[in-house]
Amino acid sequence: MKILMSVIFLGLAAAAAAQERAHLDVQTTAQKEELVVNDAGESETRLVPAEILVPGESVFYTITFTNVSDQPADNVVITNKIAENLMYVDGSAFGAGMDILFSVDGGVTFAAAGELTVTEDGEVRSAEAGDFTHVRWVMRNDLDAGARGIARFAAVLE
Template sequence: MNFKTSGIKKLPLRTAYAAALMLAAASGSVIAFASSAFAQTAPAQAQAAPVTLSSKAMIERSETGADGVQKTVLKDPSEVIVVPGDRVVFTLTYENRGSEPAVSFRATNPMPGPIQFISAAEEWAEMSVDGGVTWGRLEQLSVTDTPAAAGEGEAEGGGEGQQGQSPAAPITRSADAKDVTHVRWVFTDPIPAGAKGSISYRGVVK
């Protein structure tokens, strides 16, 4: 299931964020900001043990209660004005509605464009920083940056030896949260028939 963002792009920035979150939460699908999470079961189990997924996006805010104690609460996107810097909690709820255990189940969530990854609630969640090609714990991953050539962008003839200069050598560094492109959960244990649960990750509005 997909929803189109053509009607969102023309809205003011804050309204666009709120509208996208509301659509994701109301759709009942595993879509967040026009990006779809998808689930797969082993072919032999796909019909015998269908697993459904649904998603919900909530905005994290701090509030001071009547007792003066500050606490963190989750707000529906329709209740607040969503702005850059807001933290968002995406929860994916799964349920095996079949009569047999679901084996080799996995769920993959591409990071929504306006959201930067912060963390996943589950320690066994995997990340990718290259569009879903390579997976692992964030501390196990690396990215390669290609710096611009020295002198690039300077006025023509601005210095001797700058024209035709080769780009600087690529630099490999440890990946960090802003590099995450996908989050994946691979279930090592079968999901029993009738069982349900949830997985989640947190991000911040860019």
């Protein structure tokens, strides 16, 4: 346990140092839907932190990035590997002012969802949500000093 704590501490320290140098603050949160009954007796879903998940449930990842420097950042690209046991939810990736690309080859190449193909049993077919290994958001414009961007996607636990 002591060793694990040290590793975590070192990891946090390294991340903090990197962000200080990088002048961009990047945070990821994982949430899931929870069904609640409101005061009017109606069922509604709300997002709560996803600490545990069971197969079939979806997780909603939100990546928030803020330019904490005093100059614009350009060529901002966010890449998120889709964890093993998770399957991308078709159409769920979103980011205002961003082009959304995917990879089906472990993050080597990226293209729009409709342009990707996979070869299965010697036959080429269009890629499906289950084939995606990475999601990528490419900002079309600069991220001004002090500005914030948000990228989202959802995946279902297999």
